[in-house]
Amino acid sequence: EALLEMASEEAAASVMNYYASGRPYLHHQPIYIKYSNHKELETDNLPNQASDQAELQALNIMSSGRQAVRRVRVPETGLPPGQACVLRIIIDNLTYPITLEALYQIFSKFGDVLRIITFCRNNYFQALIQYSDPMHAYYAKMCLHGRSVYSGCCTLYVDFSKLVSLKIRYNNSKSRDFTRNDLPSGDDMEPLMAAASGTQNVIIPAYAGAAGFLPPMGFSQGVAAPGACGSVAVMSSPYGEMHIPDVTDAPGSPVLLVRNLNPEAITPQRLFNLFGMYGDVHRVKIMFRKKGTALVQMADATQARLAVSYLNRQRVYGRVLRAAISKYQVVQLPREGQEDSNLTKDYTNSTLHRFKKLGTRNIKNIFPPSAVLQLSNIPPSVTVDHLKNLLTNMKLTVKAFRFFPNDSTMILTQLGSVEEGVHALIELHNYDLGENHHLRVSFSKPII
Incomplete structure (x- = not known):
């Protein structure tokens, strides 16, 4: 366990909100984050604290210098309305080339990829990827957001696009419709791998499909990052590889x-x-x-x-x-x-x-287990007091209740802990409220 003090309460709340819809992992192990009862941490001034303080200062400097990355990230608030089959991917710290084929290999682990478009915007290499099923897109987002393709670089920031579907006119190194092999290649005179520095006739080895997530990849010297996002030359090949923990x-x-x-x-x-x-x-x-x-x-x-x-x-x-x-x-x-x-x-x-x-x-209301529950399908005759008594009789702590502004059949309630929220959902989902109404219970965003 560890205690972490942020610079302000707002910063702490931002951390909690950021990880509300997806549990973070460190070295393939899940991390559980909650507020502490401590208001302030006191550290001694022993010599072995000096290096720790220096690291914290360095991290804060790095954080302040990466605001551009933060601006292009969209907060994780679950699935948006609609089919939610299209993901937007931003690749940060693009030290090594990431091709369309590499993106397909990574994202097809989670479902049927239909279409991919790659492009460069705001000096970031980006991609749009369309799945056949919104569940596949959601799972890919949840597993890949914040992960690095190679150790320490090529970090993926994944969120949902507002687009419902992608329209592909050409099958080439920048775009691909995997449902149509009849599309022309179009004007593909500027391959992605040569666009950054004019390097031509560079041969990139095919993926061998080795064990793990991505196989080790070797590149010739002088190959630039794709999409004209900079002229970073690759002088050696990385051997770290992305590994999705547990279930994949x-x-x-x-x-x-x-x-x-x-x-x-x-x-x-x-x-x-x-x-x-x-x-x-x-x-x-x-x-x-x-x-x-x-x-x-x-x-x-x-x-x-x-x-x-x-x-x-x-x-x-x-x-x-x-x-x-x-x-x-x-x-x-x-x-x-x-x-x-x-x-x-x-x-x-x-x-x-x-x-x-x-x-x-x-599908847009999938959230992690939470102390906040959404109760719906409530008949007009059932009062807030009735619902509160239903929860307190189960020895649950009711901290808050709030009706939806335009829907009296739905309520948000906050219980004493995540475990209490799990307990309530398990026992009250489909509870008979009378008048041919059965209570519907689901986890909600962790804030009322």
């Missing part, structure tokens, strides 16, 4: 292995409610002889990876849940009469699936 190295299975559950509290329905925040749960099986372990089958492998990325290491009923991609491709249903039949449930045709409709608005 696992097989493409839709089945999750969930461990360290509280056997006294967990049920198939509660697992359905929790994992259903990040995809459509088809089947749930709690192990008969090991009731702290379960298998959860999602609609597809992308939804399974998304659920792992949000729920792994989340506290649920007093225990730290562990979730990973399973080796199984399907959860088998029990035969009639088996004693563990009540521990396995089939939800394939459930009416509670959030993402079964193509382009559903629910």
Whole structure:
């Protein structure tokens, strides 16, 4: 653990807001950030503190000099309206060339890439990438934002574009429509790799598809960064390679292995409610002889990876849940009469699936587990006091309530902790409020 003091409360709030929609990783391990009760940190003046202070000063200087990068980043606020299939990528610290083919290799790990356009703007090499599915785009954004293609350079800043679709006229080194092989190459007399310094006839080795994310790549001396974004010469080849932690190295299975559950509290329905925040749960099986372990089958492998990325290491009923991609491709249903039949449930045709409709608005409301919940489908007869009592009877701490300005059927509520928020969602989603209304619960942005 560590304590970090920012220059101001506003700066601390900015950090919390920035990482609200995506958990940060350090050395492939997730980092959990929350406010401390300490108002100020006191450090001694021992000699070994001098180097630490110098590093902090250097980092602050670097930070102040990189405002241009910050200006081009869009705050992470979840999925925008519409299909959200197009990503905008800005590559910072472009020490080594990044080609259209390299971008395809990186981003196709997360789904079906349809089109790519590369260009240079504001002295940054940028790209627009269109996926076939908004879930694939969301997962790519979540996993790749802030990651470096090579160690210490070529950092990807990923966000959603306002464009709904990309229109490609030419298939060449600057743009590519992978759904159409009949497009002409157009006027491609200025290849990307030669545009920066006029270097011609430079041969870039093809990607070998080595293990890991990107294979080591060698480039001839004098090759400039693509897109006329500067004349940085590559004098040696990098051997650091991007590695996406945890789930992307696992097989493409839709089945999750969930461990360290509280056997006294967990049920198939509660697992359905929790994992259903990040995809459509088809089947749930709690192990008969090991009731702290379960298998959860999602609609597809992308939804399974998304659920792992949000729920792994989340506290649920007093225990730290562990979730990973399973080796199984399907959860088998029990035969009639088996004693563990009540521990396995089939939800394939459930009416509670959030993402079964193509382009559903629910896809823009995917957020990490949070103390702030959105409650919806509330009938007019149900009052705020009724909802507060519903939560307090579960021994949850209600800190705030707020109706939506133009919709009395929806409320935001803030509970005492993220674990309380998880507890409330698990137990209250689809709660019968009467008048043929069932409560809908989802995680929301962490600020009311």
